Amino acid sequence: MKLKITRDALVxxxxxxxxxxxxxxxxxxQGHSPVQTYHVLxxxxxxxxxxxxxxxxxxxxxxxxxxxxxxxLRAGLFNIGAQGQVLSGALAATYIGYRIHxxxxxxxxxxxxxxGALCGALVGGFAGLLKATRGxxxxxxxxxxxSIMAAIVDYLTQNQFRLKSQPNTRTPDMLHSARLPHxxxxxxxxxxxxxxxxxxxxxxKKTTTGFELxxxxxxxxxxxxxxxxxxxxxxxxxxxxxxxxxxxxxLFSSETTxxxxxxxxxxxxxxxxTIALLGRANPIAIIPGAILIGGMxxxxxxxxxxxxxxxxxxxxxxxxxxxxxxxxxxxxxxRSNSKSITTTSGWGS
Amino acid sequence: MxxxxxxxxxxxxxxxxxxxxxxxxxxxxxxxxxxLGENGAGKSTLVKxxxxxxxxxxxxxxIKGESIAYGDTAAAISHGVGMVHQHFQLVPVMTVTENxxxxxxxHKGMFLSMKAARQEVIxxxxxxxxxxxxxxxxxxxxxxxxxxIEILKALRKDIDLLILDEPTAVLTPQxxxxxxxxxxxxxxxxxxxxxxxxxxxxxxAVADRVVVLRNGKLxxxxxxxxxxxxxxxxxxxxxxxxxxxxxxxxxxxxVVLSVENMTVKDSRGHEAVTNFSLELHAGExxxxxxxxxxxxxxxxxxxxxxxxxxxxxxxxxGVVAPDMDPRQVHLMGVSHIPEDREKDGLVASYSIAxxxxxxxxxxxxxxxxxxxxxxxxxxxAEKLVEEFDIRTPSFENLASSLSGGNKQKVVVARELTQxxxxxxxxxxxxxxxxxxxxxxxxxxxxxxxTGAGVLLVSAELDEILSLSDRIxxxxxxxxxxxLPGEGADRQYIGRLMAGLTE
Numbered sequence: 001m002k003l004k005i006t007r008d009a010l011v012x013x014x015x016x017x018x019x020x021x022x023x024x025x026x027x028x029x030q031g032h033s034p035v036q037t038y039h040v041l042x043x044x045x046x047x048x049x050x051x052x053x054x055x056x057x058x059x060x061x062x063x064x065x066x067x068x069x070x071x072x073l074r075a076g077l078f079n080i081g082a083q084g085q086v087l088s089g090a091l092a093a094t095y096i097g098y099r100i101h102x103x104x105x106x107x108x109x110x111x112x113x114x115x116g117a118l119c120g121a122l123v124g125g126f127a128g129l130l131k132a133t134r135g136x137x138x139x140x141x142x143x144x145x146x147s148i149m150a151a152i153v154d155y156l157t158q159n160q161f162r163l164k165s166q167p168n169t170r171t172p173d174m175l176h177s178a179r180l181p182h183x184x185x186x187x188x189x190x191x192x193x194x195x196x197x198x199x200x201x202x203x204x205k206k207t208t209t210g211f212e213l214x215x216x217x218x219x220x221x222x223x224x225x226x227x228x229x230x231x232x233x234x235x236x237x238x239x240x241x242x243x244x245x246x247x248x249x250x251l252f253s254s255e256t257t258x259x260x261x262x263x264x265x266x267x268x269x270x271x272x273x274t275i276a277l278l279g280r281a282n283p284i285a286i287i288p289g290a291i292l293i294g295g296m297x298x299x300x301x302x303x304x305x306x307x308x309x310x311x312x313x314x315x316x317x318x319x320x321x322x323x324x325x326x327x328x329x330x331x332x333x334x335r336s337n338s339k340s341i342t343t344t345s346g347w348g349s
Numbered sequence: 350m351x352x353x354x355x356x357x358x359x360x361x362x363x364x365x366x367x368x369x370x371x372x373x374x375x376x377x378x379x380x381x382x383x384x385l386g387e388n389g390a391g392k393s394t395l396v397k398x399x400x401x402x403x404x405x406x407x408x409x410x411x412i413k414g415e416s417i418a419y420g421d422t423a424a425a426i427s428h429g430v431g432m433v434h435q436h437f438q439l440v441p442v443m444t445v446t447e448n449x450x451x452x453x454x455x456h457k458g459m460f461l462s463m464k465a466a467r468q469e470v471i472x473x474x475x476x477x478x479x480x481x482x483x484x485x486x487x488x489x490x491x492x493x494x495x496x497x498i499e500i501l502k503a504l505r506k507d508i509d510l511l512i513l514d515e516p517t518a519v520l521t522p523q524x525x526x527x528x529x530x531x532x533x534x535x536x537x538x539x540x541x542x543x544x545x546x547x548x549x550x551x552x553x554a555v556a557d558r559v560v561v562l563r564n565g566k567l568x569x570x571x572x573x574x575x576x577x578x579x580x581x582x583x584x585x586x587x588x589x590x591x592x593x594x595x596x597x598x599x600x601x602x603x604v605v606l607s608v609e610n611m612t613v614k615d616s617r618g619h620e621a622v623t624n625f626s627l628e629l630h631a632g633e634x635x636x637x638x639x640x641x642x643x644x645x646x647x648x649x650x651x652x653x654x655x656x657x658x659x660x661x662x663x664x665x666x667g668v669v670a671p672d673m674d675p676r677q678v679h680l681m682g683v684s685h686i687p688e689d690r691e692k693d694g695l696v697a698s699y700s701i702a703x704x705x706x707x708x709x710x711x712x713x714x715x716x717x718x719x720x721x722x723x724x725x726x727x728x729x730a731e732k733l734v735e736e737f738d739i740r741t742p743s744f745e746n747l748a749s750s751l752s753g754g755n756k757q758k759v760v761v762a763r764e765l766t767q768x769x770x771x772x773x774x775x776x777x778x779x780x781x782x783x784x785x786x787x788x789x790x791x792x793x794x795x796x797x798x799t800g801a802g803v804l805l806v807s808a809e810l811d812e813i814l815s816l817s818d819r820i821x822x823x824x825x826x827x828x829x830x831x832l833p834g835e836g837a838d839r840q841y842i843g844r845l846m847a848g849l850t851e
Binding site: 206207208209211212215218219221222223224225226227228229 | 653655674675676677679685687689692693694695696697698699703707708710711716719720721
């Protein structure tokens with residue numbers, strides 16, 4: 001039992017190492033030095049104070065989006081639509097942040113974030129409702145909702161929510177009272193994200209609601225047999241996943257940008273998928289992965305300036321990590337006792 | 350006599366289990382050998398090794414004197430071995446002909462020749478006396494015919510040895526008789542037959558020799574003339590087994606479950622249960638006999654609130670039970686041992702402890718205000734593991750680590766250790782070893798004796814006959830007859846199950 005857990009935990013480490021090794025070959029093939037590139041990555045991502053602050057700020061956001069995906073996965077739902085939910089939450093929180101005046105910080109920030117979470121929950125919950133009532137697969141509906149949400153926030157930012165005095169498309173700045181403060185330059189969002197991870201972990205470990213969601217995730221028929229409303233759990237799972245994604249967007253606006261531009265939010269929702277899978281859908285285990293990816297993202301531009309390597313290398317590395325973390329053959333290779341990869345199928349019961 | 354198959358000193362281990370431990374056996378030309386053993390005894394592993402589906406650790410397998418490489422299915426087939434699997438490998442939407450020729454289709458150039466294929470199937474079926482309609486779509490055919498198609502598929506390759514893995518598990522008594530006849534004919538034509546079973550009656554009826562496995566070891570070989578069913582059961586389990594259930598007369602009380610004019614549709618939208626009415630009394634076991642697929646599953650699910658009732662009502666002790674609310678129906682005192690324990694009854698990746706409270710995890714004392722109490726759960730689990738003799742190192746182990754019989758004990762322990770008025774037990778001993786069957790039967794009888802009404806749905810006629818105080822025969826979504834359990838005639842019930850009224 002113990003042995004199996006350590007072997008399982010090896011998979012993410014192995015995926016990262018293999019990805020870095022392949023990355024090194026590609027860097028060398030382009031005539032650059034892999035050693036120098038990875039040195040820059042480590043220094044800029046983790047060693048320098050400014051680098052670490054940027055890394056943790058990004059890591060906080062990534063932990064949150066990883067949690068959004070994790071909650072879905074635990075309930076047996078693959079929420080590909082975190083991206084759309086992040087966008088809706090970000091715009092909603094930004095709007096509250098610049099539109100409402102005269103609130104003290106300790107009210108303004110929670111209200112803005114809560115509104116972001118609510119909008120994310122509505123988008124996610126809608127996909128859940130479609131699945132529960134009409135049997136629409138959440139992967140299909142959330143992919144479509146991603147495009148729909150991208151179009152809606154784009155439209156709103158260009159029209160109603162636009163800061164007219166600026167030539168480029170953006171919203172007005174959030175008021176100072178809605179901006180998440182930094183503590184000695186370190187991001188508060190990271191702390192919030194870790195607390196949320198602990199809370200989510202507690203929900204799944206200790207509460208009946210968590211148990212219901214997880215039972216539906218593991219065996220829908222048995223859940224229904226045991227009296228758990230599968231439909232309710234599907235809607236709730238998507239609602240919670242969407243709420244966390246919306247909160248992620250709000251946090252990003254409030255802590256990092258301070259205003260909304262649709263293109264700011266690039267791959268937050270999709271990075272969350274990588275992180276959740278890397279952490280095997282365990283709310284605590286996603287934290288190291290988020291810090292790692294946060295570091296890679298914050299050193300992305302330094303790689304270009306200081307090592308001359310295209311910043312796309314980071315995207316490539318992340319794609320490789322995702323590939324290996326989910327590719328069953330690597331996992332099997334590590335898990336199997338014998339030299340051969342073949343596993344016997346179905347002996348007795 | 351010509352030795353067809355010879356296995357010597359074969360061993361195979363899986364992590365933590367020795368599935369086959371130094372097994373030697375042989376099958377002669379024209380001989381029927383029964384491979385008998387409880388679930389998990391290693392029967393399937395052994396025949397899979399012969400067919401090349403499992404790679405043994407050591408030992409040799411020879412067919413007609415030639416040694417067969419480990420794990421090489423193609424070699425096994427080319428040496429004339431055919432296998433009919435427990436779970437049919439048919440494509441339901443294709444015709445009989447298409448299924449039989451699948452994988453080696455007759456063709457003209459690059460085009461499939463359906464005409465030649467059809468002709469081939471007709472000849473094949475004539476030659477072996479196995480009648481099939483080449484143009485029927487497989488999913489429309491009864492299970493017995495589907496099995497016949499599987500056998501034809503195997504016979505098409507001119508085989509010398511036919512392996513049958515639990516071939517009778519899903520058949521009616523009449524279909525079983527037909528299958529046994531087919532086996533005899535094949536043997537008479539010189540084919541060696543190796544068949545896996547845990548049904549003693551069939552072994553006695555058809556086998557030339559019996560080989561018994563227990564915990565991966567070969568514990569004995571005998572012939573039906575040297576022993577009887579009790580003797581075989583004892584070899585299989587390693588101790589004395591009481592095959593007959595020991596129960597006193599029923600003291601039937603008030604009606605605890607009544608179903609009135611209920612109609613239920615199956616998952617494809619076809620009517621599976623039609624205008625169904627039934628009364629179950631406290632303190633009796635009412636057995637529902639019938640071939641699978643005659644609406645039993647839908648009936649059980651509708652009673653337990655898991656499936657929508659198109660019309661009709663279900664009352665538990667006089668109170669109307671809600672439609673589509675399993676939790677509420679359970680709270681009204683209805684226990685449900687589901688037909689498919691892997692799919693419905695258990696969450697394989699949960700601990701035994703969590704599975705033991707799967708339908709009451711949200712109730713006191715297992716949870717207070719939505720927060721679960723693991724101490725209470727663990728104490729309860731420890732008690733049930735002990736009481737129901739669930740064989741496991743710890744209740745913290747995953748349900749998936751248990752054998753079939755022990756999995757079922759988890760389900761039975763959960764369902765029968767609650768305040769209950771009605772027990773709905775669907776196929777409660779399917780795929781369960783003899784020792785566990787005995788235990789589960791006794792539990793059902795004791796639930797009856799403490800005043801619950803037991804609705805027993807089973808495709809095993811022996812189970813129905815040995816447990817039921819009353820027997821209802823179900824066919825085509827309706828009850829076609831209700832008989833007293835005492836002195837019920839197996840042949841007569843068998844005919845009713847097949848839809849014959851005369």
